[in-house]
Amino acid sequence: MTTTPRSPRLLVLSTVILAVVGGVALLGVPHDQQPAPTTTAPAAPDPSTAAAPPAIPPTVPGPPSPASATPAASTPSALEPLLPPHGEGPAGDRAIQHSLEAAWPADLPAGDERELLTAGRALLRADATGVGRANWPQVFPASDQAVAPAFATAHFRIQAAIARRDGSPGRAVVHLVWAGMDRGGTFTDLRISDWHFTRTTSKKGASTWTPQPRT
Template structure:
């Protein structure tokens, strides 16, 4: 595994983090599922952290207490992400490493979030997501 960059490296370290994730956790999903999960996982994390576009995930956020977003969209970035099976072919986890500056001005990188999804349909179309997030994970 390649060495991880030091905290505070900024965007220069993101590639090394992505490579470390890819090496440590080999791919086990087909390309369509992986692409759908990564797109959904990134959007869901951004919505959760920044409050932006939470309305695109009504079932996910309806079951959670709605809190004020802790991060401004301009001060939030996803450093790396992978999607992998989660114990069965109809379950997956999106593992995200991200950075953000909170409302108090504290910047932290290397934050880790795992979002779990289940398959809702066996079809692979770009129009209909095949995966839905599981609240509370």
């Protein structure tokens, strides 16, 4: 059975993915100019009321405030979607990678990040397609290795991946966004999976990252 646990941060990302593909509305709606009211000349005083004070002419309001009438110019950055729409294909993968890197800046040494990304990609491929499960017996026991893969190898693609610390220097997580076609023939992209690792040290002092079994 293929499982794809999701971290809280990537659940937020999946919400952003659905929200940003609809485009951005232009701001600024022109306000109608209000005509100035017509002033009325005061009536001639009645001789019988000559002692009465003269009539006060009505106050004419000033001109309306100037234009918020011109729509605000939109900047290119405001109109660019954060992520490509579903079905964009490999051409949109670079934008997804940039979005992940912008959301979670790098916090691991370059060597550790490369090691974790290589392992995370291999684990995801093994989990989804069955290819290479025997290389990870601590993650995929014999019972899992015999389970038919949920996704076809030919239609499996990792769209983006990052490796970051997971709360402490000795823990890390690989976030992956990927696409695949399941056994029913349904293709879906922008899938999200996490793989967690802990740093272990051998008796000879060599340090490596060990994937954690699925729970």
